[in-house]
Each structure stands twice: as structure tokens, then as C-alpha cells.
Amino acid sequence: MHVDRLIAYANPATAAALGVASVAELIGRSIVEFATPLTRAKISARMAASDGGVVDLPGNTTVSEQSFVRVDDGREVHAEVRSIAYTYEGRVATLSTARDITWRTETEHAARLAARAHAEVVAERERLEQQLRQAQKMEAIGRLAGGVAHDFNNLLTVILSYAELDFDALAPDDPIRENFIEIQKAALRAVSLTRQLLAFGRQQLLQPRPVDLDHTLRGIASMLRRVLGEDIELSLVTGCAAREVFADPGQIEQVVMNLVVNARDAMPTGGTLTLTTQLVELPDGPPSDPFAAEAGSFARLTVRDTGVGMDEATRARIFEPFFTTKALGHGTGLGLATVFGIVHQSGGRVTVASEPGRGARFDVDLPLATRPAGGPSETVSTTRITAGTETVLVVEDEDAVRVLLGRLLRRNGYHVLDARGGDEAFRIATAYTGPIALLLTDVVMPRISGPEVAKRLVADRPGLKILYMSGYTDDTTVRHGVRQAGVAFVQKPITSDVLLQKVRDVLDTENAGLVIAE
Numbered sequence: 001m002h003v004d005r006l007i008a009y010a011n012p013a014t015a016a017a018l019g020v021a022s023v024a025e026l027i028g029r030s031i032v033e034f035a036t037p038l039t040r041a042k043i044s045a046r047m048a049a050s051d052g053g054v055v056d057l058p059g060n061t062t063v064s065e066q067s068f069v070r071v072d073d074g075r076e077v078h079a080e081v082r083s084i085a086y087t088y089e090g091r092v093a094t095l096s097t098a099r100d101i102t103w104r105t106e107t108e109h110a111a112r113l114a115a116r117a118h119a120e121v122v123a124e125r126e127r128l129e130q131q132l133r134q135a136q137k138m139e140a141i142g143r144l145a146g147g148v149a150h151d152f153n154n155l156l157t158v159i160l161s162y163a164e165l166d167f168d169a170l171a172p173d174d175p176i177r178e179n180f181i182e183i184q185k186a187a188l189r190a191v192s193l194t195r196q197l198l199a200f201g202r203q204q205l206l207q208p209r210p211v212d213l214d215h216t217l218r219g220i221a222s223m224l225r226r227v228l229g230e231d232i233e234l235s236l237v238t239g240c241a242a243r244e245v246f247a248d249p250g251q252i253e254q255v256v257m258n259l260v261v262n263a264r265d266a267m268p269t270g271g272t273l274t275l276t277t278q279l280v281e282l283p284d285g286p287p288s289d290p291f292a293a294e295a296g297s298f299a300r301l302t303v304r305d306t307g308v309g310m311d312e313a314t315r316a317r318i319f320e321p322f323f324t325t326k327a328l329g330h331g332t333g334l335g336l337a338t339v340f341g342i343v344h345q346s347g348g349r350v351t352v353a354s355e356p357g358r359g360a361r362f363d364v365d366l367p368l369a370t371r372p373a374g375g376p377s378e379t380v381s382t383t384r385i386t387a388g389t390e391t392v393l394v395v396e397d398e399d400a401v402r403v404l405l406g407r408l409l410r411r412n413g414y415h416v417l418d419a420r421g422g423d424e425a426f427r428i429a430t431a432y433t434g435p436i437a438l439l440l441t442d443v444v445m446p447r448i449s450g451p452e453v454a455k456r457l458v459a460d461r462p463g464l465k466i467l468y469m470s471g472y473t474d475d476t477t478v479r480h481g482v483r484q485a486g487v488a489f490v491q492k493p494i495t496s497d498v499l500l501q502k503v504r505d506v507l508d509t510e511n512a513g514l515v516i517a518e
Ligand SMILES: Nc1ncnc2c1ncn2[C@@H]1O[C@H](COP(=O)(O)OP(=O)(O)O)[C@@H](O)[C@H]1O
Pocket: 258, 262, 263, 266, 305, 307, 308, 309, 310, 314, 318, 319, 323, 324, 325, 326, 330, 331, 332, 333, 334, 335, 336, 337, 359, 360
């Protein structure tokens, strides 16, 4: 029996659904001509199966979804088609009833797309929120740490300096000398912790200048080898030739050191540590991330180890101060917090990639200095004369520190005027008829800041030299000048040696009267 599978009958609704003018246009054609490629394949497969003589038995119903392309406007129509085998005018036939489900299909499709888009938006929003929460947390801990460190600095300055003064006053064989040495040692340890907290809070006074990163690394390579020990191989690949980063060289060494020590700790049974430098171009970070670096040219320092690695939960917290997975007494949890603070305060960023058992990689990106390498580098003074007879005006709101500075300077021959703050300093300076050689002032003070005091005093006394002291500086001061080259300052807590040396240096330097710009 021949089965031609051509349309023998159709109703007007079918013609309208397929976009043909009349039923007559359908008779004698195959429904396959109107189907979409997918539906065509489906129908053809079914036809092929029944062509081998197997014809659908009367009464058998199949239901399927099929799609057609309208002849007049080319739009797709979707139909739910029920087919039943039966006999038409004495021949084997299939009667198909179609229900137009175009509307439903399109709606479902749109809904699926919308749901997927929504899920993506939600995921992205959650990621950004998480990032923001993390950033806010770091910001808050940073501010807290910086504030605590600031207070500690003043206390430590007092402890250290009095210990030193009284120590000096003791006879060389006095048994109490030992006690003072212990006081000093403990205080110096506290100083070092305080510095790390300040670094994390991005409130350290940095002294950035163009630094040759490759050169710096080669300079500390032998020390790093000693730190790593014999079981760990160090390989150093430098690739930032002729370009300098703008950073504080001492702090950069600190960053490398902290990362290297961590890598060593992660490789207790040995391994390889690779230090690489290269130049990279970075796009802008996401605007929601306050710690993202701005777009531009960076030098990338990569520290890669083959150690134990870390899981996601650890990785999420490593930059927090006091977060450590090490046994009590083995880790302070301040190493990476310090790295974070220094790198961000330097306008850079640090990222980490690690998996348990697969080592860790830290990328530190530092902004490039704008001029090429080879410029003059800072000369270090080696003078050791620390006494003098000049007049120094000390402005410091913290009583204990001010009294101490006065004592120290007087003992070394200076004539000291001291003021609790700006107003008192202006009164003293107006009343005092002799020359004032140096203004030694705190930076952050209530009411009138150190830079403001300096600006007003210099207006009347153009030769006045200025030395700032600060353990901590608010962002404004950092932005407005303490970081600029040529501004003299000492970092609190101040030890007498450093202060006296610095005072002498500034007095002996031409043009030390630089005022911090507003
Ligand atoms: N290279 C590394 N491989 C694996 N884990 C690391 C690595 N560096 C840091 N960590 C993890 O980050 C934590 C915090 O590091 P850090 O801030 O330097 O503090 P500490 O070294 O005192 O624990 C470590 O305790 C360790 O869990």
C-alpha cells in the first residue's frame, strides 16, 4: 500500500494558522514543507519508522509539540499536535489536531530568560555586597588599629625616652641598669607591633621615592636565602629593568620579607620559592571596591611557593590583622595585614591565588614612578654631631611628650621654647625677640594642625626650619604633603638618638623650611 503522506484535507483554521490564503493551497502538499528544521527532522524520523510497513494502528494517539513557519510573514507558530491513525476515504491516514501554543511557548521562553538574567544579577549583587562588606570590615579594623597605635606611640615615646634618660644617668656599674635594659627591650618590641598596626591602618608615614624594584630584590636576595634555609630553593627572575616604582624602599623590603617568611612557613619540608617581577597594564578595578587600584602601569611582584596552600575560608581572611592559622607563639597574624596596608597606601594592590596542597601565589602590583630610572637617589647623612645651641620651638599637645622633648633638647645644648598648641606657639613666637632656628611640631593636633602652625610662623620668620613629628597621620595630611619629598619628619615613637640626629640634620640643611601645602 502506498502512503504518500500528503495533505488530503485541512480546515480553514489550519490555513489561517499556517499563513496561507486558502485551504486549497494546502491540499496535496506535505506538512513537512511548513515545519521548522527541528520539527521537520522529528516528523521525518517518525515517517521513516512507519515506512517500513509499520503503519500506525487505528485508534493510536500520539501527542507532540511541533513548530511551523508561517508562509505570509515568516513568524514561527508553535502547536501541540495530537495525531490519530484512522481511515479517510478508504485510505490509511492520520488525523492531526493542532492547538496553537505560540503564546505559551514564547511566554515560557521569556520567563526562562528572565529567570536566568535575574539569577545572574542576584549573584553579581551578592558578590559586590560581599566585596563591600569585606572592604568595610578592613576599613573599620584599620581605623581602630590606627587609633590604638597612635595612643600607644605617645606612651611608648615617654616610656622609651625616660628609660633612656635615667639609664644614662646611672653609674656604669649600677645593678639597676639591667632593669632599664629590659624595659627598653620590651618597649621596642611594642614599638614594632605598633608600627605593624599603623601600617595596616595605612597610617604610617611613608617616604616614597622612585625605587628600582629589581635592584631592591637582588639586594636582599642573600638575606632571603638565609631566611628560607637550605631545603627551599629560591629563584629570582627580574623583568622590570629601567622602570621604577614609586614607593618607600624600606616598606617594600618589609612586604617581600613578610611574603617570603609566610612561604617558608608553608613549605616545612622544602620546596621552591619563585620571585618574579614584570611590568603590567591594569584596567580600572570595580568601582564598588574602595581598595581597587586605578588603571595604569604597574610593576608586578609575584611570590610563588610550592607549599601547603590554603582553602577558601582561610584565603578570605588572611589580610585581617591577628588572623593566623599558626600555633600560639608562631604567628602574630600581622604579616599580611602589614603587606595589605603598605601596598594600598602606596597606591597598589595585592591579590592571592591558592588551593589546598597546591601552593600559593601572591601578586603585588605597585604603581610605576613617572620618570625613568637613573635619577639622583637620596643621600644619607652620616654626621654624628647631635648637639647644638640654636633655639627650638616645640609644639606638642601631649604633655608628657612635650616635657620630654624639652628635657632631651636642653640636655644637648639647645634653647627650648615649648607650646601646647598653635595659639600658644603664635604668642610665644610674637613675644620672643631672638632668632628661632627650628620649629619641631606634631602634625595632628586639635584645633590647629602642625602644618598650619608652620605656615603662619614661617610667614613672620622666613628662615624658620621645620621638622614634623607624627606617629600617625590622617589621610588629609598624607595627601597634602607629609608624603612629598623634602618635608622633614620623624616617626613616633621617637627615640632620643633619632630625634637629635634629625634635628641636627634639618638645622644643617638648606631649605628645610618647607611648609606642607594645603
Ligand atoms: N604562602 C602561604 N601559603 C599558605 N598559607 C599562607 C601563606 N601566606 C599566608 N598564609 C596564611 O595566612 C595566615 C596569615 O598570615 P600572616 O598575616 O603573615 O600571619 P602569620 O604568618 O603570623 O600567621 C597564615 O597564618 C596562613 O594561614
